[in-house]
Amino acid sequence: MAEKQQNKFARMVWTVTEENFFKDEIILEFHSFVRIISGEMRVVQAERSYTFGAGDTLLFPRNQLSAVIKRPKDGQPYKAIVLGLTTDRLKEFYTANKIESTHRVEYSTKKFDRHPLLDGFFASLNSFFDLEDELPEDIASLKIQEAISILRALDKSVDGLLTDFSQPGKINLADFMEKHYMFNMPMEKFGYLTGRSLSTFHRDFKKVFYTSPQKWLTKKRLELAYYQLSEKKRKPVDVYLEAGFENMSHFSFAFKKQFGYAPTSLT
Known part of the structure; x- marks a missing residue:
C-alpha cells in the first residue's frame, strides 16, 4: 500500500492499495474524515460491518477497534483521501467558536450522502497532492476548519463526537x-x-x-x-x-x- 502525506500538521494522506487486498487492524488516535476515490473498503467492528465504495464519504471515530480490508474493484485500485481531525485541532476550533455540544456521544462510523459541499471539499484536497512542496501550515489549518464546518453543516450531532476528548478508562x-x-x-x-x-x-x-x-x-x-x-x-x-x-x-x-x-x- 502506498501513501503520500501532503501535510504533517493537518494529517492529510492520499492512500493507494494496488494489492488484491490489504488488511489491517486499526485504532485511530484521532478522528478520520475519508473520501473513497475508487476500490472498496470493508470495515469490521465488534457489533457490525460496513462496506464502502467509490464516492463514499465517512467519518471514523478515534479509539475504535476496526479490521479494515481494502480491495480493488471494477479494475480500479483502492484509493482514498484521509484527513485526520486531531484532538488539538478540534479543541482549537470549538474553543475559538465558543461551541458547546448538547448531543449524545455516538462512537460509530458515520457515512454521509453525496453533497456538493463534500464533493467540492475533497476535490480541493485532491489538487493539493500535486504540489511539490508541503501545503503551507496556515492553509492546512483553514482546510481543517472547513472540514469541521462542513461536518457540522451536514450533521449537527457530530458535535457530541468531536468534542469528546476523554481517553479510554479501565473497563470490564x-x-x-x-x-x-x-x-x-x-x-x-x-x-x-x-x-x-x-x-x-x-x-x-x-x-x-x-x-x-x-x-x-x-x-x-x-x-x-x-x-x-x-x-x-x-x-x-x-x-x-x-x-x-x-x-x-x-x-x-x-x-x-x-x-x-x-x-x-x-x-
Whole structure:
C-alpha cells in the first residue's frame, strides 16, 4: 500500500492499495474524515460491518477497534483521501467558536450522502497532492476548519463526537474481549483499550479466563471461523481474515489442529 502525506500538521494522506487486498487492524488516535476515490473498503467492528465504495464519504471515530480490508474493484485500485481531525485541532476550533455540544456521544462510523459541499471539499484536497512542496501550515489549518464546518453543516450531532476528548478508562475485560477477540493486534493494544498496562492486562486476563490471552484468542477465532463455514456456508478464503488470522496457511494449520480436518472440508 502506498501513501503520500501532503501535510504533517493537518494529517492529510492520499492512500493507494494496488494489492488484491490489504488488511489491517486499526485504532485511530484521532478522528478520520475519508473520501473513497475508487476500490472498496470493508470495515469490521465488534457489533457490525460496513462496506464502502467509490464516492463514499465517512467519518471514523478515534479509539475504535476496526479490521479494515481494502480491495480493488471494477479494475480500479483502492484509493482514498484521509484527513485526520486531531484532538488539538478540534479543541482549537470549538474553543475559538465558543461551541458547546448538547448531543449524545455516538462512537460509530458515520457515512454521509453525496453533497456538493463534500464533493467540492475533497476535490480541493485532491489538487493539493500535486504540489511539490508541503501545503503551507496556515492553509492546512483553514482546510481543517472547513472540514469541521462542513461536518457540522451536514450533521449537527457530530458535535457530541468531536468534542469528546476523554481517553479510554479501565473497563470490564470480559465484555470487551468477547466483543473484540477477532481483531488481530498486539496485546499492548488490547491493554490500552481496556485501560490497562500490558502486565496488568495479562494478570487480569488470567484471573477472568483461567488461560493465556493467546490460547483463548486462538480458540475463539477458530470457533467463529467454524460457525461461518458450517452455518453460513462461507468459503475459507472469505473467513480467515475476518476471524482474526494473518494468512490462509496459518488459519488452515490451526483449524486442522483444533478440529482434526481442513476448513475446506466444510465447504
